[in-house]
Amino acid sequence: MPELPEVETIARGLSKRVTGDVIESVWLGQKKEPLKTPADVMAAALEQTRISAVRRMGKHIVFDLDRLESAPRMASSANGKRQDHALRKRPRANPAALKQQANRGVPGTRAQWIVHLGMTGRLQVCDPRAEVEKHTHAVVKLRSGREVRFVDPRRFGRLSVATSAGFDATGIEPLEVDVETFIHLFRGRRTPIKSALLNQKLLRGVGNIYADESLFRAGIRPRRRASSITRDQLAKLRQAVKQVLQEAIALGGSSISDYVDADGAEGFFQLQHRVYGREGEPCLICKTGIRRMVIAGRSSHYCPRCQR
Numbered sequence: 418m419p420e421l422p423e424v425e426t427i428a429r430g431l432s433k434r435v436t437g438d439v440i441e442s443v444w445l446g447q448k449k450e451p452l453k454t455p456a457d458v459m460a461a462a463l464e465q466t467r468i469s470a471v472r473r474m475g476k477h478i479v480f481d482l483d484r485l486e487s488a489p490r491m492a493s494s495a496n497g498k499r500q501d502h503a504l505r506k507r508p509r510a511n512p513a514a515l516k517q518q519a520n521r522g523v524p525g526t527r528a529q530w531i532v533h534l535g536m537t538g539r540l541q542v543c544d545p546r547a548e549v550e551k552h553t554h555a556v557v558k559l560r561s562g563r564e565v566r567f568v569d570p571r572r573f574g575r576l577s578v579a580t581s582a583g584f585d586a587t588g589i590e591p592l593e594v595d596v597e598t599f600i601h602l603f604r605g606r607r608t609p610i611k612s613a614l615l616n617q618k619l620l621r622g623v624g625n626i627y628a629d630e631s632l633f634r635a636g637i638r639p640r641r642r643a644s645s646i647t648r649d650q651l652a653k654l655r656q657a658v659k660q661v662l663q664e665a666i667a668l669g670g671s672s673i674s675d676y677v678d679a680d681g682a683e684g685f686f687q688l689q690h691r692v693y694g695r696e697g698e699p700c701l702i703c704k705t706g707i708r709r710m711v712i713a714g715r716s717s718h719y720c721p722r723c724q725r
């Protein structure tokens with residue numbers, strides 16, 4: 418499963434390649450699972466828009482889309498205006514309103530295409546002549562002649578569209594959270610700190626590997642109750658989380674799973690894990706054997722001496 422640093426790397430790669438390009442047409446496959454928004458609604462929302470940005474939110478990749486002035490799907494003006502007015506009163510669009518709005522095609526409206534890669538999802542930017550891989554669920558044709566393709570053999574990935582209200586991932590960005598907010602998030606919790614770090618409603622996008630690595634750097638055992646951790650230790654943990662994620666982003670995400678970067682090139686450099694996946698191997702600091710335990714169904718790796 419791609420974690421935050423991989424998703425950040427992929428989003429940056431996509432941003433470099435497709436920002437400013439225009440989506441001319443969209444093909445969506447027959448499989449239902451990847452589509453959280455109905456195919457016709459998604460296609461209508463994407464076609465004839467300019468990609469103004471590609472960025473990461475949590476573990477989602479968000480394409481910001483601006484509808485073009487010359488949109489051929491533009492609805493008749495009187496009808497369009499009335500719907501626009503009705504929608505403004507209801508910013509949280511229900512599916513019917515979403516459909517109306519997506520199909521409306523009014524110039525200047527904004528939408529977002531949201532991609533979650535799941536376990537095995539990949540986004541490729543490629544030449545249209547490149548062979549279409551098995552398990553391709555979406556092909557987005559760009560004005561530049563290239564295509565963005567979504568390929569996902571196991572189909573845990575998700576594609577959706579958000580309109581005017583905008584996409585709102587839960588939780589707080591771990592790279593942006595300040596000390597007080599971080600302490601406030603974890604201070605009162607009775608769950609193990611490892612579970613709290615993985616709770617996407619608190620911080621978004623911190624996965625298993627980076628949670629273990631952060632706890633090691635902060636000297637905190639994964640099973641410790643969050644509520645028993647001091648403010649100073651929490652401040653240290655926040656630093657560790659940021660550091661670990663930033664180092665991994667600098668390396669291009671660690672290569673654990675089956676995905677490729679936006680060019681389709683395989684292989685990221687791997688952050689050297691200090692505890693993750695090193696059960697039985699000596700701690701890099703004190704030489705004690707690294708231990709593994711299961712917390713909330715996930716493997717946790719730690720040094721029994723360096724982490725308390």
Ligand SMILES: [Zn+2]
Nearest residue numbers: 700703720723
């Ligand atoms: Zn140690």
